[in-house]
Amino acid sequence: MSFQDVLIQQVINGLSIGAMYALLALGFTMVYGIIELINFSHFNIFMVGTFISMLLLQAMGFNGQSTLLYGLPLIGVLTFALLATMLATGLLGVVIERLALRPLRGVPGTAPMITTIGVSYILYNIVLLTQGGTAKNFPNPMPPYHWDFGNVTLKLREVLLWGIALVLMIGLQLFVHRTKLGKAMQATAQDQEAARMVGVDVDRVIVTTFFVGSSLAGAAGFIFGLYYNYANYQIGYTAGLRAFTAAVLGGIGSIPGAMLGGVLIGLIESIGGQLIAVRWTDVIIFSLLVLVLVFRPSGLLGTAGPTKS
C-alpha cells in the first residue's frame, strides 16, 4: 500500500465516522439554537437508538451476520428499521422534553443542563440493567460487498452510510427553510418573545426540535450499528463528546456548521491518527477545537455577536 493509498483509505474512514458525528451534532446544535440548552441526554439517545434498531432487527429474525438479504428486501428492511428507530428515538426526545425539561423552562442558570446529564445517566443505566454490559453482536443483513481500487477498499456500508446521512441532512435543510414549521423554528431561534408575539406556538416548535434532533440521533445510532456490527451501552460517550465538539467547532446553533464540523472531526480523527498516533486522537481533536475557538469564538460557520438579549 503506497502512502497515497493509505491517505485515500483514511479519508474514506474519516468521512464515514464524520457522517455519523454530523448527524449527531445536528441534534445538539438545533436544541441549542432554539433554547440555548446543551442537551447532554443526546449522547445516550443515540445509544438507545442503536439498541432499538438492534432489538428490532433481532425481532425480525436477524442474528449476527449470518442472515443476508439482497436487493429490494434488503432496502425494505433497512428503510423500515431506520424509520422505526427514528420515530422511537424522536418520541423519546419528546418525552424527555415534556417530563424533564419543560418544567424547568425559564429557570435561570445551569439547572436544565444538569437535568439533561441526569437523564443521560438514567438512559445509560436502564440499558445497562436491562440489556447487560456485554458487547452485542449487532444483526446486519447487509452482504459484505466492497469495491477495490488498487489497495483502496470502498465498502457498500460506507456508501450507504454517506447516502443516509446526505438524504437526512438535505431533508433537514428543506424542512427548516421550506416548511411553515421550519420557518417558525428559525423565528424562535432568533427571538423567542418576538416569535410568540407574531403567533408562533413556541412549545410546539420546541417539541418539534427535540423530535427532529432525537430522531437524527436515532438514525446515527442505527448507522453506527450497521457500520461496526456492534453495540454496547457505552457507545454514547465517545461519539457524543466528539459530536458535541463538532457542533461547537462548526458554530453551535448553525445547522450547516454542525454538518461541516462533524465531517471535519471525522477526517481529523483518521488522518491525524495516521500521521501522528491513534492514541493521540483526542489530544489532536481538542487542541484544534481550542485553536479554532481562540481565533473564531463563534465557531467556523457560527454567526458572531448576540442574537438574543
Add this chain to the structure above:
Amino acid sequence: MRLSKFAAVSAVALAAVAGASWASADDKTIKLGITLPITGADAADALLIQHGFEIAIQEANAAGGIKGMKLEAVIKDSGTATAGQYDPAQAATNTKALVGDPDVMAVLGPEMSGEGKAMAPILSEADMALITPSATNPDLTDPAHAAQYMPKGRPVFFRTVTTDAFQGPNMANFFKETIKATNVYILDDAGAYGVGISDAFQKQAEKIGLKVLGRDQLDPKEADYTTVLTKIKALNPDSIYFGGVNQAGVKLAKQMAEILPNVKKGGGDGIYSAEFLTGVGFPAVEGWYCTNAGPHLTDDPAAQKYVETYKAQFKTAPNDYSITAYDGALVVIDALKRVAEGGKGLTRSNVRDAIQASNLKTLQGVVSFDKMGDINDRTVSVFQFHKNDKFPLDDSGHQIAYIGVAPQS
C-alpha cells in the same frame, strides 16, 4: 462538642451490636470473600468463575463443612457502570470491606490482573490470602515488585493458573514455530493485563527472530479502530497479536475481519471467553487463536463429573477457568480444614500459611505453589475459534477448539 458526643455514643452502640453478631456467627460460619466484575463487559466470564467457586463451597458444606462450621460466600461486584468492565477502584473498595469483616478468612478472585493490582497491597496489610483462577499478570508475584504488591513481605496472591511470563512468550513461540508467522504487529488495550502480556510476547518475539513490525495501543472505550487498522494494513503484516480483554477485543476483531481478512491473529486468555465468541460472532471470529494459562480441562476425563454437576445446576457449560476457579476454592477449603483440624487458631495468617504449603490433588492435577505464590505447573494451552455446525454458535465449549500446548520457552 454535642456532635462528637453523639458520634461517640453511636459508635459504642454500633460496636456493641456488631460485636454481638460476630460472637454468635463465630461458632457457625466461616466466610470466604468473592470479588468479581459481575457488571459490564466481563460479566459472562466472571459468572463462569463465580459458579466454580460456588460449587466447591456447596460441596464442602454438603460434606459437613469445616469441623462443623459452614462456609458462606460473601459476593462483591467489582465491575462498575462507569468503567463498563472491571474497575480496579471498586475492587479495592470491595477488598477493604472484606478485610473489615473479621469472619472473612480468605478471598476468591479476582478475574482480572488490574483488579489484583489494586487488591494485593490491601490484602498484604491484612495478611489475608486470595486465590485467583485467571489473573495472570506476572508483576503481582514478581520479587522486583514485592514492595508494591506485598508490602508486608509475605505472598498473599496465589493462583491456580500460570502467569503471562509464560503465556505471552509461549504464544510467541507458537506464532513462529507452529503457525509459521514471519512478522507480527502487536496491539494492547492499555490495561495492566494487556500491556504486561504484550510486553512479554514482544520480548520473546524479538528474541526468537519473529519480526515485530510495530506496537500500538487501543482505547477500550473508543468505537472506531479502522484508522489504526488501515495504518497496520499499510505495513502488510503476516500476523497480529492482541494483548487485552473483551471490551477492546470484540471491536478489534470485528473491524479486523474486514480490513485485514487474511492475517493470522491471536491473543491471550483475555479473549478466551464466551463473550468474545458471542460479541464478535461468526464469521468475524473465525480463525482467532487464544491461550489459557493452564492445561485444557473441560475435556479431561477427571473433570467430567464436575462438568456434569455444573451443567445441571447452571444450564450452561463451564470453561477452563470455571475449573481453575473450582480448584482454587478446593485449595482454600483444604487449607481451612488443615488449620481447623491442626488445632492452630483459625486466623487469616494461619490460613495463608496453609495455602502456601498446599499440595492438593485437584481437577487439574496436584496444585502446589512456589515461594512467591505461583503455581508450579506452567502449561499454556492454545485454542482456536472455529465454527462447528453441530453445536449452537454461542456454545463456547465447542466453538473454541483446543489446538494443543504452546511450545515452552
